[in-house]
Amino acid sequence: MEEVLIKCDRLDYFGRGIGYVDGKIIFVANLLPLEEALVKVIIKKKKYMIGEVIKFIKKSSDRVIPRCSYVNCGCALQSLDYFKTLEFKKNKVTDILKRYSGLDNVVSDIFYGDKFYGYRNKISLKVKSGELGYFKNGSNELIPISGCALASDKTNEIISILNKADLSSVSSIVIKDFGDILIDIKGNMDISSLKDFAYSIYMDDKLVYGEENLLASLGDFKFYVSKDSFFQVNSDVTLMLYNKIIEFLGDNKNKTILDLYCGVGTISLFLSKHFKSVIGAEINREAIKCANLNKKLNNIDNVSFICGDASLELKKLKADFLVVDPPRSGLTLDGINEILRFSPEKIVYVSCDPMTLARDLNYFKDKYDIKEVNLFDMFPWTYHVESLVYCVRK
Template identity: 25%
Template sequence: MTLKIKQKIPLKIKKIGINGEGVGNFKGTTVFVTGALKGEDVYAEITSLAPNFATAKVLKLNKKSPHRVVPMCEIYKQCGGCQIMHLAYPQQLLFKQDLLRQALKKFRPEGFETYEVRKTIGMKNPEHYRAKLQFQTRFLGEKVRAGLFAENSHRLVEIKNCLAQDETTQAIITEITELLTFHRIPIYNERKFDGIRTVMVRRAHQTGQVQIIFISSERVELTRTIASLTEKFPEIKTVALNINRKNTSEIYSNTSETEILWGERAILEGVLDYTFELSPRAFYQLNPEQTNTLYTEAVKAMDARLDDDLIDAYSGTGTIGRAFLGKVRSIRGMDVIPESIDDARVNVPGGIYEVGTAESLIPQWVADGFKATALIVDPPRTGLDDKLLDTIVATKPAKMVYVSCNVSTLARDLVKLAQVYDVKYIQSVDMFPHTARTEAVVKLVRK
């Protein structure tokens, strides 16, 4: 590699990469350029070097893409939460379809060239779609501020009007910062390591009910703060506290239960034609509107029968499993978060839900005489555990639906799954407008 740090180069951008950056080639070296778009000619400065690639920033746009737009957010560049807001929304949907193709080409599961990758299903109004926020708190300039860390740093970017965030949750977090300042509540500091470090606010799309978790490195007195907050926002139904004393990037402590300080154990949310309970720590999709689309596609892909026995792996609160109630003979599921399983047992009447991992429970169920004919998985961004993949290949349920939030780990997992399943199609769903992420529903049928 002949490139050097701070070297200035002309570059033609050939595509948009999986993190939303422009990708070009300079004398045989791949260069990733933040903020550049496919089809643009840029004059760029090299910012870092690696053995097989370089990164750069745009100094000048010599030729602009016709699909470039001015980002609506005033802190777009500082925040980094949205990577492609400078790309017109219809083109974002095409890019997310291409994301899947890029990942498949990289990992090359059997027959990937002929997979049907369907057009991304987008939103009519792709703003204010996030129903849950997790903002860091810091005491800066004599005031508590909340927001996100700038990319690759612990420098807080205060967020007062996020265009991706539900407007009610944004208003509540803004009020929380005012109350924490007024009541002099201890705020986490990386040197002193004490006080509130993160606040989670979630609003149910269907009912409007709100729950809050304060994550703190020590127990704090929040009685007056909660009283003022709930008086101003009567839609708040739950306020909880999670103590996390670890000096790590993990948001929650998994060693202590989340304590309800005020209100109900859970809020009510709805999707498709049913409602369900959500406790504060339980996982649920960030974009409730598109969750209806996602679950509709998952049900369609499964093509369930009344004699099917379904496993709902990575079940969370059982929201996907609930969609199959009355469509299959039996439902079993699992999750590692006990509170989620408590919710699932309420949300899926007649279902069997247990705390544990899929890779440990499924073999146990098989040994006990239960064998699934249908399997749905909705794993975290890390994808399926290797042991679970081996278990799936060994037990071979007749049909499977893979719901993925990470195109790379999906394509990686399909390498093994394609040994025993035909990939009928992949349906992309835009759960995260203006970001370089997409959700996908994959229909698999045993060979």
């Protein structure tokens, strides 16, 4: 394949270096602004190219030595100084909100935790031909790994054990670590070497060892988390995010609030101490089962949970205030119309994808003041960032 000399102009939204070859754009992973490198063109399309660095000619003073040697398995910003990665994320969301929803300079702060590594309470590994690893970005080519710098120490111990095991009949493994460990194996393997480390082991969705749910702590609360229910991956930064939601909304003992896409009820329980009543809605049955257990576990009686599709449930519900925390796809148009119909006084929108957030804010910005956008670096070294938007009815 062709080799070209590239000077990196800037990073794209996915943290890849952007350069030009005869006016045509080329995206190069692990190439920082102003760096120069000899690059191998690995994909050549009509409008763009994708390249890989063969050799650096000039390196950036913002370049750092990453904690791990794997490239292209998720940590797109692993070679950039951590505080520059925060700048990148703030600029990225500012740019997206300006470009796609016409909101000017609404991003105020980016908050981050103490743990830049080892912060993930969950990792999802792939297995191919018996080898354990991550898929290379955008492909199903396996990058075999002996550990992951984002995972906890205990998770890395389990990865070492798995690397010695026969994984020839396994396709993927999820490890959750909330102090106790849950291992969710798709396929079949001898689990005897894992039993000393695990609290729960599932194989092909069947509990084969230990207890059904893990117990996670966040602030003053405890939460049961099941195999398939969502829990934010960075517990320390999640606590900062939830406390900020409470700070935005304040104490409202005579008001009701709806927590849409509530998962195992985390935000609902945090809000319960500040509102007359809370309703949480969530589509995942297992998560709602945990949410109801969590309500009892924390002795809370002003919260109720509904299992259903948020857009449909919205037709039957209303409240004074609203929190939404949808998946990456964002809100549905039906859902947005229902929200505008019952028109809550305040809306807090938690988003893990600034593109769908920008799309959705377009529908709210005429009727709501977008008071503040804060970012939370829930996913250090990746191009992802969590946004928190505080809106007040005009």
